[in-house]
Amino acid sequence: MAKLLGGVGTSHVPSIGAAVDHGKTQEPYWKPVFDGMQAAKKWIAQARPDVCVVVYNDHASCFALDLTPTFALGVGSEFQPHDEGYGPRPVPVVKGDPDFGWHLAESLILDEFDITIVSDMTVDHGLTVPLSVMFGQPDEWPCKVIPLCVNVVQYPQPTGNRCFNLGKAIRRAIESYDADIKVAIFGTGGLSHQLQGERAGVINAEYDNRWLDRFVAEPAELARIGHTELLRETGSEGIECIMWLIMRGALDEHVKVVHRFYHVPASNTAYGLLVLENK
Template sequence: MSTHARITASVYTSHVPAIGVAMDQGRTQDPYWQPLFAGYEASRRWMAEHRPDAIVLVYNDHANAFSLDMIPTFALGTAERYDPADEGWGPRAVPPVLGHGELAAHLAQSVIQQDFDLTLVNRMTVDHGLTVPLSLMFGEQPAGAPHWPVPVIPLAVNVVQYPVPSGRRCLQLGQAIRRAVESFDAPLKVQVWGTGGMSHQLQGPRAGLINHAWDQAWMDRLIADPRGLSEMPHLEYVREAGSEGIELVMWLIARGAMSDLADPADVDVPLRAPRVAHRFYHVPASNTAVGHLILENP
């Protein structure tokens, strides 16, 4: 048995803030919301059976931890605890997030030595971009729960203010994270989550844009052709998926962390494609297309 950490799976999901509101207000069985939450029931069962020791959760901050005064492209959380952010109507009534300081410090060291200039964040709050995916995958937490069930290392990506990172750079960062995890000297099971998207636009003449066919084709390529997909220019995301559809480049970080994208020279077993454990797509959720995917390493 290996004494090093390994990435067992990647999880992908939209992080629509209204989903958190629906959960917090007990409206998950309302006719509007029930079909969406039904799509995550299998995911929660899967999570109960495949609970990791740590999660690297890729998300974007929505001007809560970072303002337009300071915009890091990639910011890695290295704290021991992250409280929910006040997004203008008070913090969500969900538990604080516990970090994994030892693994986060190792990721910082390893990924920076692989020539990624990360910003290290020793204190910050986390908004719906991070807490909504946790709610979707773990469900409502008991009143007074001291923290979420699994330690989380936040990785905030700038997809709010241009210029944003390329899909190719995001895929490469995922590959660097995989190498970093696999060099951590403890037998941890780690998942990498990519969040945000799918197609949506929140302002301007195209507000409410949703592109079903493009979303589904994009998920197909994420599974089968991530390298090719990583070359998609930003203009296509904005044109086809709306101004906020650019969040999908964060899914490429999680996809890059999967073992089939390792350098064949670095492994001693044949590289195999990940297994699709669950796939779900739903429209609408507050004028947003919701996409969800779970991939398991073989």
């Protein structure tokens, strides 16, 4: 039976990927950010998952306003990095796991979650930056990846509670898979930031850290927070944090905090990183 090892929550700031790609991780601005990632890298190197389910959002790369699935699951054998306007990131091709991907799709749909099944898709920084955060710059990614793309861009977005319950369904799907594999799940995006408009550059460190406290201790209550509060307190892009709730829903009610890191600023974003294990 497949085993869920734990969960990772991380922001997917595109400039973090650029710092990795251009060898700037030890420059004074970026060094504190990348130093704060080291304990998470150590954890995943020791855990050695066979597959990572990476929950992320597309930034009008593969999906745009002409096709906006609420939840899209990648079941292909590989996923190319998307050209986001300055060429694809110089990172390895993301290798999928079609057998496990189709199992997840079947289990989730029969569990009454309407998942869009995608065989051919590109992945942008929303997915590749978290891989760089956890694995650095390998010649190939050390695990297979199941992309789970969530719409947090186009209204109406799914509720935090819907995301939390999807995580629970993913846990059931993992534990019903009869192959002996180790799985980790990533929730990505956020934390507080806004990229446009009068509030561009907003960062709410107090709210972010209170949200992280509740994310660990009382996730079911946290999942009931509405979009209006998130937009008001964390900015228009801060709503990405609902994707972390998919990761949290897949874990036990009570979890062990392996690593927690928060840093401001990373570009114009509040960077958060959390590694959790079931107790």
